[in-house]
Amino acid sequence: MELNELPPKDGAQRAYCDICGGPLDLIFERFHVTVSGIEIDIDGLPMLECTGCSFRTLPDRSRFSIMQAHEITTKKDATIFKSKRKKIEDVFDYTDVPFQYDPDDYYYYPGLARPWNLGFLTPIFFNRTVLTKYDADPRYLIRYASPTYGNITYMDDFAFPFGINRHGHLIMWLGDIAKLPKSEQYYLMSENRPSDHSLGSEFYDGQIECKFTDPPQEDILFKERSNFLAAAFKRWGEKIAHLDTEVLDLARRLHRPVHDTPAQRHSTSDTLNKIHLESLNNAKLGEVVATQGIVCTGTGSLKRLQALLSSVGDATQVNKLMSPFYTLYDFRVAYSHLGSTQGAAATMRKVTDRLGLMEEADLQTIYNQLLLKMTASYTELIKILENKQPSDTSDGGA
Numbered sequence: 001m002e003l004n005e006l007p008p009k010d011g012a013q014r015a016y017c018d019i020c021g022g023p024l025d026l027i028f029e030r031f032h033v034t035v036s037g038i039e040i041d042i043d044g045l046p047m048l049e050c051t052g053c054s055f056r057t058l059p060d061r062s063r064f065s066i067m068q069a070h071e072i073t074t075k076k077d078a079t080i081f082k083s084k085r086k087k088i089e090d091v092f093d094y095t096d097v098p099f100q101y102d103p104d105d106y107y108y109y110p111g112l113a114r115p116w117n118l119g120f121l122t123p124i125f126f127n128r129t130v131l132t133k134y135d136a137d138p139r140y141l142i143r144y145a146s147p148t149y150g151n152i153t154y155m156d157d158f159a160f161p162f163g164i165n166r167h168g169h170l171i172m173w174l175g176d177i178a179k180l181p182k183s184e185q186y187y188l189m190s191e192n193r194p195s196d197h198s199l200g201s202e203f204y205d206g207q208i209e210c211k212f213t214d215p216p217q218e219d220i221l222f223k224e225r226s227n228f229l230a231a232a233f234k235r236w237g238e239k240i241a242h243l244d245t246e247v248l249d250l251a252r253r254l255h256r257p258v259h260d261t262p263a264q265r266h267s268t269s270d271t272l273n274k275i276h277l278e279s280l281n282n283a284k285l286g287e288v289v290a291t292q293g294i295v296c297t298g299t300g301s302l303k304r305l306q307a308l309l310s311s312v313g314d315a316t317q318v319n320k321l322m323s324p325f326y327t328l329y330d331f332r333v334a335y336s337h338l339g340s341t342q343g344a345a346a347t348m349r350k351v352t353d354r355l356g357l358m359e360e361a362d363l364q365t366i367y368n369q370l371l372l373k374m375t376a377s378y379t380e381l382i383k384i385l386e387n388k389q390p391s392d393t394s395d396g397g398a
């Protein structure tokens, strides 16, 4: 390697792979290369590695360290530079709550170190169980922009963004955390974990790169579900759905099916059902129905939800808007027992009929249509909850 290959070429190093565009992880490895005649051997040098294709590159700061090592060695008339790198142990002075973090993340992961607010964008990692409290406590609301990027809000007092990386760990910025009340910080600290140096996430893309690619329909649907639950919370002061780890994991892994087999239909309908229907908190819905003094003909969560929504909006309209959820329910029932094909066929006729599709529609078509209809229903139901004029849903609801 030649010395002139080291300075960053097209501006600062970014956090994406040159080959596949995937996210890079920060790793600490031995760098042992002859650079313009000098053998440079540094143990534990921060490098960036693609999680998908193993492509490696160097953070800007590591490049400068190597250039510096070259210069020192040349001045000494030596030909070998050997060292073991010590980790940076800075403590950033934002809070006296002793969070565990790795300052190397801040200095070496692209895009975080700034000339101002030193250390603000240091990532702090948490076990995902940290979300459990926020989900259970009615004073907090988790709003999702996607299954891996969201905001936690506390009453109308404060809000802080978080991301979930590919290891399922939560990431937040030190500077954001330091603004929270002390009790909140101590709670967070109880779930603090060591950095895994994996920053690649929609959180990073949105917060650092201001990169907002067109989200896939799965993410749009999940976001609308989150908005719908938030509107229901505002209306009735109760969380009408659970958001446990399983739901979040399923939502993260949900993708458009590639094959159309009975097993795939079972799996797709089951996943959607778990995210959107089984996650409804039927006991809580029952309580709200009772406290609102509403007459409800059934005890199932969909019936209760429909009764509640009808009490604040036009019942016919609500009925139409609930249709995609009943359709999902039937779709799931049709493939819950893989054996009984006759009953399944009749139920599927109902499903395709309500989705406005041909009876022989393939799984991909059913999936697309179902996602679009559920998204549209959430959007309209939010308007009903917020007492806004719903748009014409002759096409979007039933």
Ligand SMILES: [Zn+2]
Pocket: 017, 018, 019, 020, 021, 022, 050, 051, 052, 053, 054, 055
């Ligand atoms: Zn790659």
